[in-house]
Amino acid sequence: MTYIVTLTPSQIAKNEPDWLITQRFTKALPTELDTSPEGTRLAFLVCDNRAGSSVGNGRKEFSERGRFIILVGSVLRINTVGPVDRSITIEPMRSCPEAVPLDGPEGILAALPSAHRAAVEQALSGSAGYCGTETWQALRAALRENHPELTPYIDWLLAQLNPVVFRPDDAADRAWQEQKDAADSLTRLTDFPHSSLAAWDRPLNRDDTYLAGLVPEPFEQSLIDHDVRAGLGNMSQLFDGWRRLSDVLCDIHVLEDSTGRRLEIVNVNATPVENRLGTDMIYYHHPTHSFVLVQYKRLDPRGKEYRVDKQLRGQMDRLEKVSQLSREPARPHEWRLARDSCFLKFAYWRDSATSSSDLAHGMYLPLSYARVLLDDDCTRGERGGRIISYERVGRYLVSSEFTDLVKLGMIGTVGTSVEQLRDLGLQRAREGYSVVMGLETSEETPRARTTRVRNRSSKNRPKVTSYSPPTAQEPLADVPDS
Known part of the structure; x- marks a missing residue:
């Protein structure tokens, strides 16, 4: 799974100072959300500012309307909170070099084929969602094309999520x-x-x-x-x-x-x-x-x-x-x-x-x-x-x-x-x-x-x-x- 966590500007402003130090965030998941360990296990944190709320901390994505990817991380583990409830712990997390707009003619969604755009929109519809392997591949290609500065961060996280298997006979x-x-x-x-x-x-x-x-x-x-x-x-x-x-x-x-x-x-x-x-x-x-x-x-x-x-x-x-x-x-x-x-x-x-x-x-x-x-x-x-x-x-x-x-x-x-x-x-x-x-x-x-x-x-x-x-x-x- 490739997870997408959507937060309001006020939620981000409240938590970001701690994120920059701990590089960790635990997010509760909707009960119906699939928690299969398959896929990349990357996580994107999105600021949803379509309402145009202002937090006053000077960040561009908080002053412009729309949705922006502002942090990327890896899902370290999936936690069992109770008999039904689940959460994910995202660690480590890194701030994007620049906020990545999702909406508008220059946004990432516009660069996706319609089927994959719909899948990402579905993942964005709640506080937490995910997209499958094919949608992730399309999203990754769009990010590489339009925001190459994010590629080293993704490659670094994927290297951690796909560890080498050491051969004992070598x-x-x-x-x-x-x-x-x-x-x-x-x-x-x-x-x-x-x-x-x-x-x-x-x-x-x-x-x-x-x-x-x-x-x-x-x-x-x-x-x-x-x-x-x-x-x-x-x-x-x-x-x-x-x-x-x-x-x-x-x-x-x-x-x-x-x-x-x-x-x-x-x-x-x-x-x-x-x-x-x-x-x-x-x-x-x-x-x-x-x-x-x-x-x-x-x-x-x-x-x-x-x-x-x-x-x-x-x-x-x-x-x-x-x-x-x-x-x-x-x-x-x-x-x-x-x-x-x-x-x-x-x-x-x-x-x-x-x-x-x-x-x-x-x-x-x-x-x-x-x-x-x-x-x-x-x-x-x-x-x-x-x-x-x-x-x-x-x-x-x-x-x-x-x-x-x-x-x-x-x-x-x-x-x-x-x-x-x-x-x-x-x-x-x-x-x-x-x-x-x-x-x-x-x-x-x-x-x-x-x-x-x-x-x-x-x-x-x-x-x-x-x-x-x-x-x-x-x-x-x-x-x-x-």
Whole structure:
């Protein structure tokens, strides 16, 4: 279904400030409306101002009579409110670059064949309606022809609504699957919307990074110009040089909110996918000079177990050296629950798993705890080998628990520099790992960070901009470590 939600100017004026922040709207459906999951699951929000009412907020479609498409989004889910009632949750939503008129000789309805025009009018006759596949195709063609500026928004939403199915027997798909989970984990750790990374298509080069396949989120050219003029920040220049290295594939994506808090995601591959050792996720919180590293290990999806070998033990030894970058805490916000800053995530995905925003199920094991497990009889197999599985590991962290500990600054290194992060990331990539690094910068104090993390309300959340910066032409600048 392609849904059309019709609202009055006063309803839009009341809700739009919240929509711009939450990018979400839940709309009750008429009881007789079909809620089949088939079709595009796009949603268009229409302002009906045929009565000529005035709201006085300066928007053109509120001062001119007629109906206008003003927002477009995707139907995240269909909700069951009661035994009969239904509603749809539209998320994410984006404002159209310009309001799209439906009526009049220049309107979209005039560009549709009569049968499809009647179907759209029927969908517009109530507060919510839908049109079928053939009508949607005609509507899409008319929008592309008459309002090409809307096409990138539609393509971005459709990429999210038609996720790629990862093939478990393909090394490239497995690598991208792990890198996707790492990138999505970074948005959880930083409270940025994961929808910004949800539109993805499989890259042509099997060795490419996951970020190379992102379908870019459209936003105003003025915002792009501003970011380019701002030089993209000193931190971007720190990693931008990797994109000019001959032996490295590197892609960068930036999420930034209106308060200036910023997450730069850097995805690096330096070896052919068939020789890849797995994926590392590294999250660095610049205000506290602290990072955590998570190395991915795949559990067998059926038995949900991992057979330990010499390679894993050697990798754990190298992670031990990474942990030694940390120093002793000297201030209250530097105290940690333990010295562990490196973790193993034993994760599993279902066969032919469709790409989604959900994180992979798995066990997060601190490195020191993993060593204790491998020295205990609980992990000893029948033939003397060591096995990691849910049945054999009595205690572990799940994604939500690990995320909360990181966000509250309870785990991670102490006193590590961003230069150490840069060196570590490139070293790990050249050792054979896919590396997904997240660098968070902000003016937040540790107390302000804790307050934000514990505030679960969606109200007053800052607006987020998502973009992939162009390659800088300037030489790398020094980055202060304070």
